[in-house]
Amino acid sequence: MSEHGKTPVTVLGLGAMGTALVEALLTAGHPVTVWNRTASRTEAVAAKGASVASTVSEALAADTNAIVIACLLDYDSVHEVLDPVAAELAGRQLINLTNGTPGQAREMNAWAEELGAAYLDGGIMAVPPMIGTPAAFIFYSGSGTVFGRARTALETFGGVNYLGADPGLAPLHDIALLSGMYGYFVGVIQAYALVGSAGVKAREFAPLLRGWLDAMGGFLERSAEQIDDGDYVTDVVSNIEMQAAAFPNLAKAAADQGISAELLTPLQPLMDKRVADGHGAEDLIGVIELLKK
Numbered sequence: 001m002s003e004h005g006k007t008p009v010t011v012l013g014l015g016a017m018g019t020a021l022v023e024a025l026l027t028a029g030h031p032v033t034v035w036n037r038t039a040s041r042t043e044a045v046a047a048k049g050a051s052v053a054s055t056v057s058e059a060l061a062a063d064t065n066a067i068v069i070a071c072l073l074d075y076d077s078v079h080e081v082l083d084p085v086a087a088e089l090a091g092r093q094l095i096n097l098t099n100g101t102p103g104q105a106r107e108m109n110a111w112a113e114e115l116g117a118a119y120l121d122g123g124i125m126a127v128p129p130m131i132g133t134p135a136a137f138i139f140y141s142g143s144g145t146v147f148g149r150a151r152t153a154l155e156t157f158g159g160v161n162y163l164g165a166d167p168g169l170a171p172l173h174d175i176a177l178l179s180g181m182y183g184y185f186v187g188v189i190q191a192y193a194l195v196g197s198a199g200v201k202a203r204e205f206a207p208l209l210r211g212w213l214d215a216m217g218g219f220l221e222r223s224a225e226q227i228d229d230g231d232y233v234t235d236v237v238s239n240i241e242m243q244a245a246a247f248p249n250l251a252k253a254a255a256d257q258g259i260s261a262e263l264l265t266p267l268q269p270l271m272d273k274r275v276a277d278g279h280g281a282e283d284l285i286g287v288i289e290l291l292k293k
């Protein structure tokens, strides 16, 4: 941090997300240097006070004390941008806010450490308009030293959640939340398709779907207790044998209405296997045991 309590930051990548991050930093008064492959995308933030570098090397050299944030399309593009300047990363603090997997984060951490750089990975749980608002939060994991130094700057993006030294933990939590989100949308898409096949407008159905999903969301914590305790037997109200027997109706009703059930059908064989394995009286959530490879 500088004597004014501001942290110099160099941001590589000015897509929709990188631009939002830079705007949040500038609004809070942090000095920012930016680089983007397509130079024209730097103009908007330059007008708001960012210094523009025309090469990655120039961006890194602009302030050797600056924290370096990469927010690029994927890890391949991060390597494409940083590999040619690898020698210039020694002694630097690198934060990678590019979406990736735990394995990619651990690999990049090892690569950075080899170069003498300290590495922090991040998983952004927000869309660009949410950055800089309390609705945004970002998971971080990896170097606690980098997190500690960058914290004030990172807090300009939204809430911060540091998960520990294993750099894979941020993408792991990010992807777990995204998995929950996509599972949710699978059900939402299927439900709208089904009622839509009978001419029911999605807008008309939305309040019913919202009410139902909100009610089902209430079981989330109970499911967590069952998983942590490995107990899918106690206080079961809707056993899996009953559910496995009714579940084919979802696919049959969809087929009758001329709708594909392909988003939902992968659950059926897992339910059937739990029943066949003697867990018919247990809760659906015990299917989690079949996911462990």
Ligand SMILES: NC(=O)c1ccc[n+]([C@@H]2O[C@H](COP(=O)([O-])OP(=O)(O)OC[C@H]3O[C@@H](n4cnc5c(N)ncnc54)[C@H](OP(=O)(O)O)[C@@H]3O)[C@@H](O)[C@H]2O)c1
Residues within 6 Å of the ligand: 013, 014, 015, 016, 017, 018, 019, 036, 037, 038, 041, 071, 072, 073, 074, 076, 077, 080, 081, 097, 098, 099, 100, 124, 125, 126, 127, 128
């Ligand atoms: N947008 C969201 O809602 C959101 C939410 C959470 C997380 N994220 C993550 O944030 C990251 C950035 O997303 P975004 O929305 O900013 O994406 P975007 O608008 O598509 O921007 C992609 C950025 O990556 C750069 N890039 C792509 N390939 C490159 C390469 N080979 N070499 C150099 N630069 C390259 C682009 O440069 P050019 O301008 O030159 O093309 C641009 O700066 C992604 O990992 C994304 O998954 C995004």
